[in-house]
Amino acid sequence: xxxxxxxxxxxxxxLWLPAKAEEGALVTFKxxxxxxxxxxxxxxxxxxxKRGFQVAVAVVDKSGILQVMLRDRxxxxxSTETARRKAWTAISFRTNTQEMAELTQAGKxxxxxxxxxxxxxxxxxxxxxxxxxxVGGIGVSGxxxxxxxxxCALVGIEAIAxxxxx
Numbered sequence: 592x593x594x595x596x597x598x599x600x601x602x603x604x605x606l607w608l609p610a611k612a613e614e615g616a617l618v619t620f621k622x623x624x625x626x627x628x629x630x631x632x633x634x635x636x637x638x639x640x641k642r643g644f645q646v647a648v649a650v651v652d653k654s655g656i657l658q659v660m661l662r663d664r665x666x667x668x669x670s671t672e673t674a675r676r677k678a679w680t681a682i683s684f685r686t687n688t689q690e691m692a693e694l695t696q697a698g699k700x701x702x703x704x705x706x707x708x709x710x711x712x713x714x715x716x717x718x719x720x721x722x723x724x725x726v727g728g729i730g731v732s733g734x735x736x737x738x739x740x741x742x743c744a745l746v747g748i749e750a751i752a753x754x755x756x757x
Contacts, residue, residue, distance in 0.1 A: 621721060623719065623755070627755065628659045630754075631650055632747065638747065639731065644734040645663040647662040647663070647673070647731070648674055648731050648744075649671070649677070649732075650678060653682060654682075655728070658727070660675065666732075667733060670732040673715075674732040677714075677730030677732060678730030679716075680709075680711050681716035681728040681729070682727070685718055688711065688712060688714055688715060688717075689738060692737065714740055715732055715741050716728060716731075717730075730744070
């Protein structure tokens with residue numbers, strides 16, 4: 592019991608210590624600007640159209656907040672929310688949703704994350720990275736499979752790759 596009290600006391604002390612002066616009180620980060628997010632969404636939508644798919648494309652910022660939503664004329668009514676949730680899931684778990692769909696199947700150790708509110712373990716969501724940091728996410732919904740949604744998302748990311756390289 593005494594060890595437990597000591598541990599909790601030490602933990603609280605560490606949590607209340609002020610940040611080191613060299614760390615500073617503020618943090619900075621990179622995120623997609625609106626124009627680049629729109630270009631990303633348009634490129635993904637264009638790729639799906641070339642393949643004959645009517646889809647919705649969502650781009651979220653690094654915090655998961657929607658920046659762009661595009662929906663083709665005949666994309667299903669569910670596709671906008673599905674695309675947004677795929678993009679959110681990709682940045683939240685820092686992994687493409689096709690991989691998450693496989694890793695979280697029933698009976699697997701990570702299956703519990705399927706219960707996270709808003710998460711959608713269906714292929715088509717991809718984090719957008721620049722220099723190893725996530726700067727946004729894209730979700731595509733409406734192609735006849737998550738792998739095809741993801742393929743369109745990846746073409747969108749490739750279309751902006753030169754703009755986000757740093």
